[in-house]
Amino acid sequence: MNHNNEPTTEDVLKPGNEMVAAGYCMYGSSCMLVLSSGTGVHGFTLDPSLGEFILTHPDIKIPTKGNIYSVNEGNAQNWDGPTTKYVERCKYPKDGSPAKSLRYVGSVLYEVFPMAFLMEQAGGQAFTGKKRALDLVPEKIHERSPIFLGSYDDVEEIKALYATEEKN
Structure with missing residues (x-):
């Protein structure tokens, strides 16, 4: 200051x-x-x-695994491999579970941080595709970031897809 x-x-x-x-x-x-x-x-x-x-x-908790996903399908051509794979799994699960329902919302970083904070406090996770969302350091006010906010197990699935891509 x-x-x-x-x-x-x-x-x-x-x-x-x-x-x-x-x-x-x-x-x-x-x-x-x-x-x-x-x-x-x-x-x-x-x-x-x-x-x-x-x-x-009191003490709101997110379920360990969710049944809703939220993406901007208009950006699908720009998605990376792990995001594309995850959305395909949401739409067409191969494990016999029902498909997830779709909702959409877009955010800039000053919205991502509070939602990531709340998500973690409720037992979920917030991941950018590279790191924990709350570990980002913004460089400008209206900075944008990819964000995966969700149930703990769902975000673990995303992390695994990114880890697999990194190995390849």
């Missing part, structure tokens, strides 16, 4: 593993706040009659 205590861009270009808290809020028929301060993930629902958030979902 500079000496006159004015914030600078460099103040926020820090690795995600320096985060101390993360959360998000969803608005709809009810308003829910999901938050972690590094000791698990907890969900709070706004009680309009009190004007306060009430703990309604």
Whole structure:
């Protein structure tokens, strides 16, 4: 930080593993706040009659294996080998399990870090194809990154595909 205590861009270009808290809020028929301060993930629902958030979902955990995957199919021609293989396995599993359902969301790095933090706190993982997402060090504010956020076992499968590609 500079000496006159004015914030600078460099103040926020820090690795995600320096985060101390993360959360998000969803608005709809009810308003829910999901938050972690590094000791698990907890969900709070706004009680309009009190004007306060009430703990309604303590200690949220992600399942070890998921049944949904999320990709931007429009970028399929640019995917690397492990990503292509993983998506094919999601669509056409060879182990007799049902295909996973598809959802899509895109993110820039300042969104990746909080979601990676929450994912890890809930028992999942966040992986870039090269490393743990929270170990990235951004170089600019709107930097983008590939990201695999998910259940522990699903991300282990992705890591194995990348490890196999590295060996070949």
